[in-house]
Ligand code: SF4
């Protein structure tokens with residue numbers, strides 16, 4: 053099938069979202085809650101585009117590009133006046149919620165002028181409720197965090213705000229968070245995340261941290277690799293292999 | 303024909319030009335520890351060049367929860383698809399040879415991708431100790 057993005061005729065496949073087609077053709081649509089390996093939920097609303105169709109009698113609509121499936125002849129605009137306005141409002145609201153986030157500020161600047169129409173609440177939180185962390189945790193099979201509460205008070209947290217039983221301290225939530233909201237405190241021997249404290253497995257060779265003990269147990273149970281892969285740090289593994297190669301070679 | 307990355311340890315003088323070239327080209331600003339090739343001293347005046355072996359059955363590929371490590375069929379290298387990576391970091395401890403590098407604040411691992419088939423370290427080695435054959 054063919055669709056039109058910003059006046060360009062582009063081939064698309066049934067079942068693809070507007071965002072997938074745009075990405076494949078290197079047409080930029082800003083996103084905050086989309087991730088290639090996770091299911092889309094349409095939470096952030098910055099991927100808004102305007103659509104219409106020759107059979108729709110002039111009717112136009114704003115939709116989220118990450119969720120909207122393509123159809124034959126769809127006409128899409130990624131930066132019309134209506135799109136910019138909608139994106140501007142979304143980013144405005146996000147900035148009000150977390151004024152300290154650089155990512156949101158950059159996006160707002162890119163979209164045009166930053167208008168500060170809403171009262172900014174700087175409570176130190178940078179969370180935009182995109183749920184990428186929850187979806188990453190789900191993908192790991194841990195389901196340690198989720199959305200807690202409702203409406204205005206909705207938060208990302210472990211169940212009952214207690215330190216999460218299922219958390220293995222892998223840190224994927226912190227790595228994937230677009231705003232850097234999730235705190236991880238590492239020392240040489242411990243990691244603290246979501247108020248839960250972990251001990252690192254210390255490298256057999258040099259004592260440097262390898263991964264948390266819980267993460268090691270999870271890996272042994274869920275990935276088909278020998279347990280002794282997780283006992284040594286990368287530098288010591290390389291050193292050992294280098295001298296092995298040297299012996300074999302000479 | 304697909305070429306193979308070959309190290310010739312007997313020619314290596316331990317000058318570490320390869321490490322510098324790698325850490326410059328891969329945007330790690332000349333930090334040797336973040337180079338994707340590393341030189342190890344294995345004896346008097348004997349050095350070993352260590353880098354990803356691009357294993358046929360790779361442990362890193364096996365543990366990745368999102369198929370973010372994919373083989374480039376043209377070069378044979380296993381490459382990181384940063385868009386698919388969720389940053390769980392398990393590929394680093396999973397590699398039995400220590401060739402994956404993951405830092406939480408970077409969010410995605412770094413590894414040797416053979417520079418798309420034409421490795422920079424090979425071009426910079428002044429002693430003919432690295433080759434693509
Ligand atoms: S903590 Fe980060 S990843 Fe999780 S929902 Fe908030 S902004 Fe998104």
Ligand code: FES
Nearest residue numbers: 094096097099118
């Ligand atoms: S990327 Fe589409 S709503 Fe967030």
